[in-house]
Amino acid sequence: MTSWKDNPILTVEHLTMRFGGLVAVNDLSFEVGRGDITALIGPNGAGKTTVFNCVTGFYKPTEGRVTMKQAAGEEFLLERIPDFEIAQHAKVARTFQNIRLFGGMTVLENLMVAQHNKLMKDSSFTIGGILGLAGFRNSEKDSIEKAKAWLERIDLIDRADDPAADLPYGDQRRLEIARAMCTNPELLCLDEPAAGLNPKETLELNGLLRSIRELDDTSVLLIEHDMSMVMEISDHVVVLDYGEKISDGDANFVQNDPHVIAAYLGVDDDEVDSVEEEVHMEHHP
Numbered sequence: 001m002t003s004w005k006d007n008p009i010l011t012v013e014h015l016t017m018r019f020g021g022l023v024a025v026n027d028l029s030f031e032v033g034r035g036d037i038t039a040l041i042g043p044n045g046a047g048k049t050t051v052f053n054c055v056t057g058f059y060k061p062t063e064g065r066v067t068m069k070q071a072a073g074e075e076f077l078l079e080r081i082p083d084f085e086i087a088q089h090a091k092v093a094r095t096f097q098n099i100r101l102f103g104g105m106t107v108l109e110n111l112m113v114a115q116h117n118k119l120m121k122d123s124s125f126t127i128g129g130i131l132g133l134a135g136f137r138n139s140e141k142d143s144i145e146k147a148k149a150w151l152e153r154i155d156l157i158d159r160a161d162d163p164a165a166d167l168p169y170g171d172q173r174r175l176e177i178a179r180a181m182c183t184n185p186e187l188l189c190l191d192e193p194a195a196g197l198n199p200k201e202t203l204e205l206n207g208l209l210r211s212i213r214e215l216d217d218t219s220v221l222l223i224e225h226d227m228s229m230v231m232e233i234s235d236h237v238v239v240l241d242y243g244e245k246i247s248d249g250d251a252n253f254v255q256n257d258p259h260v261i262a263a264y265l266g267v268d269d270d271e272v273d274s275v276e277e278e279v280h281m282e283h284h285p
């Protein structure tokens with residue numbers, strides 16, 4: 001199954017990222033299908049975060065091309081545009097490994113700040129606009145409505161006026177995703193969204209990600225170490241090891257790929273054949 005090749009929202013071609021002598025990502029190509037949940041996995045140091053940083057404009061790749069194609073057909077070469085434009089114009093949003101909410105602001109304010117760009121644009125960046133012209137007022141009302149709708153969805157409407165830092169960890173993670181969604185992304189990039197979550201919180205996260213795929217026309221690209229979570233919700237999994245792609249397919253394909261098993265077990269390449277035999281034996285005893 002390779003449906004992601006037929007209608008990709010993101011196409012990564014020959015991406016290479018070097019840090020001095022270290023090649024963190026080497027000639028990597030893959031697609032992210034529109035409407036899919038795609039996971040980027042691999043052992044520690046495989047290059048996953050580096051790929052994310054190239055896609056979201058935090059790093060300029062040494063070589064290669066990253067193309068974002070919006071639903072309306074417009075294309076953006078992400079390696080050529082500054083990171084703030086990637087969020088605003090290309091409609092790619094991201095979260096980070098460590099939570100980056102504004103802890104002293106309320107839960108609601110965190111979702112309002114995310115919509116700051118639109119608010120400022122609708123007020124024509126003027127003080128008059130902000131001090132009460134209809135455009136700004138309407139826009140502000142829309143922003144509040146949107147924030148409220150997201151708080152309902154993540155079940156935090158009762159905590160709207162509490163400081164974000166007072167929320168339990170799992171709620172902060174979901175608030176971060178809601179904040180990213182308030183920027184209306186077509187592609188949402190999540191860096192280890194399940195890290196530190198308990199099983200109940202992971203289930204809630206899965207529900208949220210599925211609802212985003214189904215209700216918001218937003219495709220999801222995530223890095224994750226929690227394999228059961230990845231296999232449960234991903235339509236497509238790309239596996240990296242030492243900066244190179246070693247497997248690419250649906251969850252079932254990747255789980256049974258001896259190259260993946262060998263990489264996670266730390267087995268050398270010349271032992272892959274014997275791992276393959278073992279995997280085969282397990283499934284066809």
Ligand SMILES: Nc1ncnc2c1ncn2[C@@H]1O[C@H](COP(=O)(O)OP(=O)(O)OP(=O)(O)O)[C@@H](O)[C@H]1O
Pocket residue numbers: 019022023024042043044045046047048049050051
């Ligand atoms: N800014 C940087 N400068 C130098 N080396 C870096 C930099 N960022 C990453 N690296 C190196 O690139 C390689 C890939 O790192 P990266 O963080 O992308 O891997 P990862 O798959 O995300 O790992 P983890 O699962 O541990 O987060 C590692 O060897 C890392 O030390």
